[in-house]
Structures are given as structure tokens and as C-alpha cells.
Amino acid sequence: MQELIARFRKILKTRGEWKNTDNDSATFRLGNTDLVFTTDSFVISPIFFPGGNIGDLAVIGTINDLAVMGAEPIGISLSLIIEEGFETERLEKIMEAVERVSAETGVPVATGDTKVMEKGKIDGIVINTSGIGKADRILEEKIVPGDKVIVSGSIADHGVALLSKRFDFETGLISDSKPVLEEMRNVRDSIRQAKDPTRGGLAACLNEFAARGNVGMEIDEEKVPVKKEVAKFTEILGLDPYEIGCEGRVVAVVPAEKADSVLKELKGFNPEAEIIGEVVEGKEVVLKTKIGKRVLHNPKGKLIPRIC
Secondary structure: OHHHHHHHHHHOOOOOOOEOOOOOOEEEEEOOEEEEEEEEEEOOOOOEEOOEEHHHHHHHHHHHHHHOOOOEEEEEEEEEEEEOOOOHHHHHHHHHHHHHHHHHHOOOEEEEEEEEEOOOOOOOEEEEEEEEEEEOOOOOOOOOOOOEEEEOOOOOHHHHHHHHHHOOOOOOOOOOOOOOHHHHHHHHHHOOEEEOOOOOHHHHHHHHHHHHHOOEEEEEHHHOOOOHHHHHHHHHHOOOHHHOOOOOOOEEEEOHHHHHHHHHHHHOOOOOOEEEEEEEOOOOEEEEEOOEEEEOOOOOOOOOOOOO
8 A cells, every 4th residue: 555655656746835745734824823624435345344434434534633733623525425326224334433533522514525326336325524624733843752652542452342333343432433522622732742543553653754754663462452352352363552543542652851741631531541661772673571572563564444
């Protein structure tokens, strides 16, 4: 995926005054504020999963991409591509989920589009959402050795909840899918950078931080919050929980002197929030385990498909 995007970026060179075009959201300076803009498409299976459906997932994902850049979302677009014959009742449930998140966050669906494709051309429904926000401070401060890495809750809950439904495993897991606006409002003035670990999970997120900052990271495996059910499920299927996406988590890089206060704020939303490591000299993300150290590589090859 990263190689493909890199090829596209060599073709799509015109960016005008837009910055952060390779981040969760692009930014544009307008007067005394920054406009923040993002877009994403959602193709998930199953469409309805424990803890949500494709509708609330799409809105949440776009709001979170704005929030981790330090922005206050002001509106989103919603575009639907629907397979001919898709049940009206299911579509209504999806739209009700969209409205619930929109009402809870105060972020309106300002515009959109609908297309219908012939039976068999797509699998049920695909949703694209774009969002725009504004920020007084973009979270793009340089990461330096000594900074702490904090995750706002347990990882891989979303991906494993979907997979358990897909494979008809009985678990009590539900998706971690939720807006992170309130968390970010409480901590964004104290952090250097933040990301939501969606596709590629925590591993992709940490490697992106490291590559962008030209630094290394050392992560303590025992500090990374992983639910027992998630650990058992991924072990059975031979999956790595570090590479499985979340949809309601924040990974933040924080100056050491502010780490404890940021952690305290995040624990107010989720007691599983934890300081999992720190920034170091180097260029690799290293995971400290009970038996030694291993490099936590950026995920390659075919990732777990269609969970976000």
C-alpha cells in the first residue's frame, strides 16, 4: 500500500499551499487559523459488527482523523455507493447510526452523494466520508529522544471484534469504535503529535512516527494494553495484535515532563490508557519482550482485509 501511494505522489505533484498531505489530514493556513481536511473510504465485512456498523464507523473515522491533527471538526460529507437490491431496513439502520454520531459530536453531515451499482458489482455498500475542521495549532511538533509514547486504550479490539463475527467465534468483544474528540480536547495542548492507529494498527502508527521524525522508538511489550480475549484470538489465527486496526484509540507522543498529566487525563476516559515506551536515537521501532528485543516492522503484504 505504501509503495503504491508513493508512486501516486510522484504523479500527483500539485499541492498548492496545502501541507501535511501525507498525514491523517491535510492543512491549509487561512488567516489566523488552519483549515484541516481529510477523506476516507470504508469497505468492511461484516457491515454490521459487535459495537457498530459501517455508518457510524465512517463518521467516527473521519472525525478522528481531524481530531488527532488538533482540529475541531465543523462538517463532513457522506457519499454512498449501494448495491442494487440492498435492503432498505439495513440502509436505514446505517443512516440512523450516522445521525447518532453526528448528533453526539455536534458534527453535521453537510453534503453528500448517492450512487447505485448493479447487483454483484460491489459487496453491499461502500461509504466515503470527507471532513473539514479548523485548528489553532496543528499537532506537527518535532519528536525528540526522551519523549514518551502513550496509547489511550487497549489495541486491536475493533479488528478482532469484526473477525470474530466474520468467523462466527463467540467472544464478548465489541469494537473500540468511538470518537476521540473529548480525549483530544483535554490533551492536545500538551502533546507533540498524535495518530489514530487504524489500518496497520499500532505497528504502522509507530513506524510512521519514527520515519517522519527520523528517530527510533523503544516499546515495552508488557506495557501495551491487549485484552486477554484479543491475545487468545490472534494467537489462534496466527495474527499479530500490533498490526490490527483500532477505531477509537489515540497514540500520542508527549514531552517527558507532560506524560504523567496526559496519561491521567486519558485514564479518565479509559483506565487501560498507558505509557508504552519512549522515543530514542535511531530509526527503528524496537519491542522489548520478556525474552529479548525484536524490531516491530511496518506491516507488509496483505493486511487483515476489510475491517476499516
